Amino acid sequence: MQPGNVNRHDFKQAPAISAESTDQQHVVNAVHNDTAEQEASWARQERGIVVEGEGPIPPPVCSFDELSLPPDVISVLQSRGVTTPSPVQAQALPCVFQGRDVVALAPTGSGKTLCYILPMLRLLQQQRPPVPGFDYYTQMPMLSAPAAPLALVVVPTRELADQVVQDVSAFFPTSTSPPVVGVCGGVAVDEQLIQLQRCANEAIVVVATPGRLLHLVQRTREALSLDQISILVVDEVDRVLEAPEMETQLREILQAVNPASRQTLLLSATLPAFLPRLARSAVLRPITIRVDEASMPATVPSALSSSSHQADSSASPAILALSTSSKVVHDVQFMRPAEKTSRLLSVLRATKQPPVLVFCNSRSRVERVARLLRNEQFHVAPLHGGQSQGYRTQALRAFRAGYVDVLVATDLASRGLDLPGVEHVILFDMPLTIEDYVHRCGRTGRHPGGNTGGADVSGKATSFLTRECAIAAELKQLLCATRQQLPRELEVPKNFQQPASSSRQLSALEQ
Numbered sequence: 001m002q003p004g005n006v007n008r009h010d011f012k013q014a015p016a017i018s019a020e021s022t023d024q025q026h027v028v029n030a031v032h033n034d035t036a037e038q039e040a041s042w043a044r045q046e047r048g049i050v051v052e053g054e055g056p057i058p059p060p061v062c063s064f065d066e067l068s069l070p071p072d073v074i075s076v077l078q079s080r081g082v083t084t085p086s087p088v089q090a091q092a093l094p095c096v097f098q099g100r101d102v103v104a105l106a107p108t109g110s111g112k113t114l115c116y117i118l119p120m121l122r123l124l125q126q127q128r129p130p131v132p133g134f135d136y137y138t139q140m141p142m143l144s145a146p147a148a149p150l151a152l153v154v155v156p157t158r159e160l161a162d163q164v165v166q167d168v169s170a171f172f173p174t175s176t177s178p179p180v181v182g183v184c185g186g187v188a189v190d191e192q193l194i195q196l197q198r199c200a201n202e203a204i205v206v207v208a209t210p211g212r213l214l215h216l217v218q219r220t221r222e223a224l225s226l227d228q229i230s231i232l233v234v235d236e237v238d239r240v241l242e243a244p245e246m247e248t249q250l251r252e253i254l255q256a257v258n259p260a261s262r263q264t265l266l267l268s269a270t271l272p273a274f275l276p277r278l279a280r281s282a283v284l285r286p287i288t289i290r291v292d293e294a295s296m297p298a299t300v301p302s303a304l305s306s307s308s309h310q311a312d313s314s315a316s317p318a319i320l321a322l323s324t325s326s327k328v329v330h331d332v333q334f335m336r337p338a339e340k341t342s343r344l345l346s347v348l349r350a351t352k353q354p355p356v357l358v359f360c361n362s363r364s365r366v367e368r369v370a371r372l373l374r375n376e377q378f379h380v381a382p383l384h385g386g387q388s389q390g391y392r393t394q395a396l397r398a399f400r401a402g403y404v405d406v407l408v409a410t411d412l413a414s415r416g417l418d419l420p421g422v423e424h425v426i427l428f429d430m431p432l433t434i435e436d437y438v439h440r441c442g443r444t445g446r447h448p449g450g451n452t453g454g455a456d457v458s459g460k461a462t463s464f465l466t467r468e469c470a471i472a473a474e475l476k477q478l479l480c481a482t483r484q485q486l487p488r489e490l491e492v493p494k495n496f497q498q499p500a501s502s503s504r505q506l507s508a509l510e511q
Helices: 019-047 071-079 087-097 114-126 158-169 189-198 210-219 244-256 275-282 313-322 337-350 363-375 389-401 434-441 472-481 504-510
Strands: 049-052 102-105 151-154 180-183 205-208 231-234 263-268 287-291 328-334 356-359 380-383 406-409 424-427 459-465
Touching: 019 049, 019 087, 049 087, 087 102, 087 114, 087 287, 114 151, 114 158, 114 231, 114 263, 151 210, 151 244, 158 180, 158 205, 158 389, 180 189, 180 210, 189 210, 205 210, 210 244, 244 275, 263 275, 328 472, 337 363, 337 424, 337 459, 363 380, 363 406, 380 389, 389 406, 424 434, 434 459, 434 472
Parallel strands: 102 263, 102 287, 151 205, 151 231, 180 205, 231 263, 328 459, 356 406, 356 424, 380 406, 424 459
Antiparallel strands: 049 287
């Protein structure tokens, strides 16, 4: 045998191993496994990660290099300021890359989007597109092949869909047609049909809102097929479950995508009561990942365990406390409703630098507040669901670019949107649910690259509290759990009363 030309057939058969040496090897393996698991446990405790699930769970990674990502992907991450995995990425990515179903509960701004974008990039790279004009299920030729995406991301709003499309496109900087298509309401169906037809027989990702996706799948079957889906993601699943109609649509989508061949990921910032029920039918042997568990008391039940199928309402504030970034300072100011306008002007003028995000509960209130600030010479733009998609896109673009200093918005801007550099959020109106409070405050304290894992980014949330507040009791528990300053008036939550006219449905319609 020549040196350097090693072949496994050149080695002689190893001698038989005695029973004693086998026992010793078992001991060595057991010690090694215990040590590895202990190190993984320490790493999770250090980063505030809690995991649950059947079977072996991979340890969290410390760097993106451990994931064997292509150099061009690493380059894009670095250009966006993402140098190390955030806690949710550190644990979720190795689980997803192993093909496991995942339920991830982590704060807004924690980088959950990359937990599915990076695996999708590998899927696009490894999988071949379907053969043109051929239906794998009927084994018959097709007159016109529909677009057959390999991955599907379901989101609750058009704005979040646009954001995810942009995030995926960022990894194809030199491409004039990145392999991702957004399918959502508010945009002409014909335009989306043309986009899908151009992508027929290509490996693509589709990002969609539930209603428009079902419309295309059920009424225009020649345009879009879900038969090739390998990864199905529901992002902001808590928001999807808020509307009964959207939950029904989501269940139809889950039935349309073959559960035997798909990997399912559910991502949320909060733990809605409906999530365990949905998870039982949507995911198979999932790994549940929760981040910032240190802020939760030991009595909080498991997210998906049998003991928590019936949600305990008393545990909700503690769970929500974990979903509020510890880097956000909460300034809750009590006042009469008539004082809110003058207080808003005072707070804005005391803010050192823009951009600032102001939340209101209704479209009409957004317009009135924006008009007031415009008259006071602020560079301001309103944002709500009553505007055209084109206007909302331009308003968000101007806000991100610094042409608009103050964005006045409904909860349309509270979820999923990447609004980097916002150091101050003002809640002109208190929301109707504690979940919406969490998401509004989560718009600040975010890293410019959308990943808070590698930088200490602070933010401030100023809330205008009146006697009409509907979430006084939950707010008190949340502020106490996160060791924030508690206003004197909030010490007795029963003094606050929810307005009789307020309702969850009204809030959703007014966004």
